[in-house]
Amino acid sequence: MSVAILRQGTYLIASIQSDLSDREVLELRHQLSELVGSYSTRGIVIDVAALDVIDSFVARSMRSIVLTAKLRGAETVIVGIQPDVAIAMVQFRLNLEPLRVALDLDAAIASLDRLTRRDAVDGG
Amino acid sequence: MEDEVRVSIDSDADLVAARAAGRAMAERLGFPRPDPTLIATAISEVARNIVVHVGSGEIVLRPFQDADRYGLVVVASDEGPGIRDIEVALRDEYSGRGGLGLGLAGARRLMDDFEIASDADTGTTVTMRKWRYRDELARLREERRRRA
Amino acid sequence: MNERSEPDAAAGSLLDELVAYLRDQRSELREEWARRISEAELLGVMSDEEIFSEATAVYDNYVDALETGSIETLQTYARELSERIIPRGVETHEVLGIVLLLRDVLARSLFAKYQNDLDLLNRILDAYEPAANRIAVTVGVSFVEERERVIHEQQEALRELSTPVLQLRERLLILPVIGILDSARARQLTEQLLGAIQEKRATVVVIDITGVATIDRTVANHLVQTVEASRLMGASTILTGLSSEIAQTLVDLDVDLGMMKTVGDLQGGLEEAERLAGYRGAGASDAIDGVES
Numbered sequence: 001m002s003v004a005i006l007r008q009g010t011y012l013i014a015s016i017q018s019d020l021s022d023r024e025v026l027e028l029r030h031q032l033s034e035l036v037g038s039y040s041t042r043g044i045v046i047d048v049a050a051l052d053v054i055d056s057f058v059a060r061s062m063r064s065i066v067l068t069a070k071l072r073g074a075e076t077v078i079v080g081i082q083p084d085v086a087i088a089m090v091q092f093r094l095n096l097e098p099l100r101v102a103l104d105l106d107a108a109i110a111s112l113d114r115l116t117r118r119d120a121v122d123g124g
Numbered sequence: 125m126e127d128e129v130r131v132s133i134d135s136d137a138d139l140v141a142a143r144a145a146g147r148a149m150a151e152r153l154g155f156p157r158p159d160p161t162l163i164a165t166a167i168s169e170v171a172r173n174i175v176v177h178v179g180s181g182e183i184v185l186r187p188f189q190d191a192d193r194y195g196l197v198v199v200a201s202d203e204g205p206g207i208r209d210i211e212v213a214l215r216d217e218y219s220g221r222g223g224l225g226l227g228l229a230g231a232r233r234l235m236d237d238f239e240i241a242s243d244a245d246t247g248t249t250v251t252m253r254k255w256r257y258r259d260e261l262a263r264l265r266e267e268r269r270r271r272a
Numbered sequence: 273m274n275e276r277s278e279p280d281a282a283a284g285s286l287l288d289e290l291v292a293y294l295r296d297q298r299s300e301l302r303e304e305w306a307r308r309i310s311e312a313e314l315l316g317v318m319s320d321e322e323i324f325s326e327a328t329a330v331y332d333n334y335v336d337a338l339e340t341g342s343i344e345t346l347q348t349y350a351r352e353l354s355e356r357i358i359p360r361g362v363e364t365h366e367v368l369g370i371v372l373l374l375r376d377v378l379a380r381s382l383f384a385k386y387q388n389d390l391d392l393l394n395r396i397l398d399a400y401e402p403a404a405n406r407i408a409v410t411v412g413v414s415f416v417e418e419r420e421r422v423i424h425e426q427q428e429a430l431r432e433l434s435t436p437v438l439q440l441r442e443r444l445l446i447l448p449v450i451g452i453l454d455s456a457r458a459r460q461l462t463e464q465l466l467g468a469i470q471e472k473r474a475t476v477v478v479i480d481i482t483g484v485a486t487i488d489r490t491v492a493n494h495l496v497q498t499v500e501a502s503r504l505m506g507a508s509t510i511l512t513g514l515s516s517e518i519a520q521t522l523v524d525l526d527v528d529l530g531m532m533k534t535v536g537d538l539q540g541g542l543e544e545a546e547r548l549a550g551y552r553g554a555g556a557s558d559a560i561d562g563v564e565s
Contacts, residue, residue, distance in 0.1 A: 011189075019140050019143065019144070021136045021137045021139065021140050022136035022139065022172070023136055023137070023176075049561050050163070052147070052161060052164075053143050053161065053164045053165050053168055055165050055168040055169055055172070055227070055230075056169060056227050056230055057172060057227075067169060079506065080483060080502045081506075082161075082470075083157075083158070083463070083466030083469075083505065084157055084158035084160075084161035084162075084502070085161060085211075085464070085468060086466060086501035086502070086504040086505050087158045087161070087162070087462065087497070087501045088158060088161050088162050088165045088234060089496060089501070089504055090229040090500045090501045090504065091162065091233055091234055092165065092231075092233055092234055092499045093230065094230070096504070099519070100507070101475075101504055101506045102506045103469070103473060103475055103505065103506035103507060104473060104506070107475070107506060139461070154361070158463075252348060258359045258360070259359045
């Protein structure tokens with residue numbers, strides 16, 4: 001399977017295992033959207049370490065996942081962008097608002113903890 | 125040269141193959157990082173353009189050499205209805221809620237040379253090149269010597 | 273091997289005959305050699321035209337060296353050839369291989385020509401072999417020496433280019449840049465910085481350019497891109513030690529520094545870095561927005 005999705009408490013951890021075709025990207029988006037809805041998910045981590053190309057389509061899809069998840073009450077953090085991929089994205093001028101990124105899984109979880117606690121405090 | 129690689133583009137699954145072929149050739153030719161990734165990304169964009177707007181086409185990858193450079197040429201062609209306004213196509217999408225930039229503009233920023241030929245009769249051909257000087261270190265020393 | 277003593281005079285005339293024969297058979301022998309080079313899959317990085325053109329030059333130089341007994345011209349040619357082909361990736365075993373193949377091709381040709389007179393064949397070979405061996409050694413040694421020179425130069429240049437990456441604390445790295453910061457060095461710096469972030473799990477990096485006098489627009493833009501790329505990996509980068517000249521350059525060039533944090537002095541930069549990395553109370557962040565608020 002090209003993406004492995006695990007549940008960790010109220011978080012979903014999606015690990016992309018290899019280069020994805022456009023169809024697989026859209027399927028991931030669909031799957032995450034469903035899962036967020038059905039299990040009161042508060043956070044999503046998407047691990048893109050296995051992607052050695054992130055182009056405008058992938059970036060657009062990530063953004064879509066983030067916004068969709070947000071509408072259903074979940075924050076999203078992207079981890080594992082490879083150095084060369086980061087350079088390509090910057091040179092390409094891919095605008096990545098409102099994506100959140102973290103260095104690794106631990107940092108992502110810690111960040112989600114903070115974000116969801118904050119949301120809870122704000123009463124949202 | 126027989127080093128040419130052709131990838132038929134008929135569906136989004138072919139984009140994976142095109143990216144991999146571009147990366148493989150770039151690495152084989154000796155491009156230093158991050159160039160193979162830049163090239164693969166640019167190929168992904170132009171190839172997707174073919175799938176999305178026309179449905180089928182072809183990517184041809186070719187190495188090139190001249191006296192002091194080595195490089196890779198990517199020719200992405202289709203026989204579609206053509207791009208009516210190339211200028212607009214190359215302009216980034218307007219920023220704001222939706223803007224992530226059209227693939228072609230981004231691809232151009234990743235490569236060194238970039239040309240588009242397009243009309244309603246023959247379709248569209250995007251030719252892009254990335255190259256490096258072969259004797260980069262010698263150049264560097266020369267440049268420093270000049271500066272000093 | 274510049275002068276010929278008496279006993280060698282006989283050998284000398286044999287050599288003349290040999291040389292004349294090799295010149296006469298130039299086309300055929302050269303083609304045979306080129307064919308065997310392809311067969312042995314040597315010089316893969318060169319096109320057929322290039323191989324043929326170099327083969328012609330080597331052949332002619334080879335025969336000249338046999339004739340004159342002088343290897344100087346050959347040495348010069350071998351060095352120039354090496355300078356040309358080393359950046360193309362031709363390796364030592366290939367060069368030795370082709371020279372020995374030429375030696376074989378010529379020897380075989382001599383066997384064929386003189387097969388009916390074994391005594392003459394032996395005398396011809398007595399004249400040919402030492403000369404051919406000296407030539408093979410000359411070309412081989414020239415190539416290896418040139419290769420070593422290039423490797424040494426590259427190591428020197430790499431040493432000049434690379435920047436040490438120091439781990440100050442967990443999650444905090446510093447890259448002190450000293451000397452000329454040109455595009456090539458900037459590119460190296462990016463690779464090192466991003467690689468170190470990944471390897472050392474750093475969330476904050478300080479690039480200190482106290483030791484850099486000036487930078488141009490290309491390098492300035494490159495630094496900005498590097499900082500943005502580091503952000504995409506989940507780290508923050510702070511630029512410290514900007515000289516007033518560099519600061520002015522950046523302003524004059526109207527370089528878009530975007531969200532890049534810059535601090536005038538290293539000390540201040542380190543304090544800011546420690547704060548960002550969570551070593552100085554509030555302000556720590558585990559995740560970074562794609563575009564910071």
